[in-house]
Amino acid sequence: MPDLESNILTFEWVMLLLRIAFIALIYVFLYQVARVALRELVTIGHAAAKQERQATARAVTASLAVVDPAASSYSPGERLPISSYTTVGRGSGNSLVFDDSYTSTTHAELVRDAEGWLVRDLGSTNGTFVNGRRVRGQVRVDAGDEIAFGSVVVTFTG
Numbered sequence: 001m002p003d004l005e006s007n008i009l010t011f012e013w014v015m016l017l018l019r020i021a022f023i024a025l026i027y028v029f030l031y032q033v034a035r036v037a038l039r040e041l042v043t044i045g046h047a048a049a050k051q052e053r054q055a056t057a058r059a060v061t062a063s064l065a066v067v068d069p070a071a072s073s074y075s076p077g078e079r080l081p082i083s084s085y086t087t088v089g090r091g092s093g094n095s096l097v098f099d100d101s102y103t104s105t106t107h108a109e110l111v112r113d114a115e116g117w118l119v120r121d122l123g124s125t126n127g128t129f130v131n132g133r134r135v136r137g138q139v140r141v142d143a144g145d146e147i148a149f150g151s152v153v154v155t156f157t158g
Contacts, residue, residue, distance in 0.1 A: 061082075061083075061084065061112065062081075062082050062110075062112070062117065062156065062157060062158050063079045063080055063081045063082060063157045064079070064080045064082060064096075064147070064154035064155065064156060064157065065077060065078070065079050065080075065154060065155045065157055066078045066079075066080065066152075066153075066154055067146065067153040067154055067155055068151070068152065068153040069100075069152060070098075070100045070102065070150070070151035070152045070153075071099075071100045071101060071102075071151070072098045072099050072100040072103075072152055073099055074098070074152075079157070080096060080154070082095070082096065082110055083095065084111070084112040085109070085110075085111055085112070086109065086110045086111075087106065087108075087109045087122075088103075088107050088108045088109065088110065088149050089103060089104055089105050089106040089107040089108070089122075089124075089149075090103045090104060090105050090107070091105040091106055093106075094106065094107075098149055098150070098152045100150060100151055100152050102126045102150030102151040102152075103124075103126070103149050103150040103151070103152055104122070104123075104124035104125050104126065104150065106122050106124075107121075107122060107124040107128065107149050107150065108120060108121050108122055108124060108128040108135070108149055109122060110141075111138075115140070116140055116141075116142065117140065117141050117142075117156065117158070118138045118139065118140055118141070119135055119138065119139050119141050119147060120135070120137070120138040121134075121135040121136070121137075124149070124150065125150075126150040126151070127148075127150070128147065128148065128149055129147070129148040130145055130146070130147050131145055131146055132146075141156045142156070142158065143156060143157055143158030144156070144157075144158075
């Protein structure tokens with residue numbers, strides 16, 4: 001009967017080795033899944049960071065240089081960054097606040113579209129002017145154009 005016992009021991013050893021190999025394969029599989037998942041997360045993270053940088057670059061793409069601050073708290077030559085949609089007025093809810101009595105609460109808006117920048121008067125009392133001409137509806141502006149919001153005069157720097 002020693003042959004039967006040695007066969008049983010050999011069979012048990014083979015089964016043990018197969019179990020260990022199976023567990024090792026499971027660990028290798030899980031390791032590969034974790035590697036792929038981590039690589040995807042890093043790729044998504046890089047893509048999100050790139051989109052955020054692009055959005056930030058698009059968000060602040062122009063500025064206004066103060067020429068005549070009138071009675072506002074700004075100084076001549078001060079640069080005011082604007083985003084792709086900026087509201088201008090005396091009210092605190094605007095993107096750009098000119099605390100001048102000739103500037104309406106919601107005076108005008110600057111909007112970037114595919115072709116450039118537009119200024120729209122929002123029904124202000126004292127008007128919005130581009131290069132001395134009153135804005136009726138909307139007017140396209142380019143770098144160097146002078147914009148007046150009531151008494152406050154700025155130069156668009158594009």
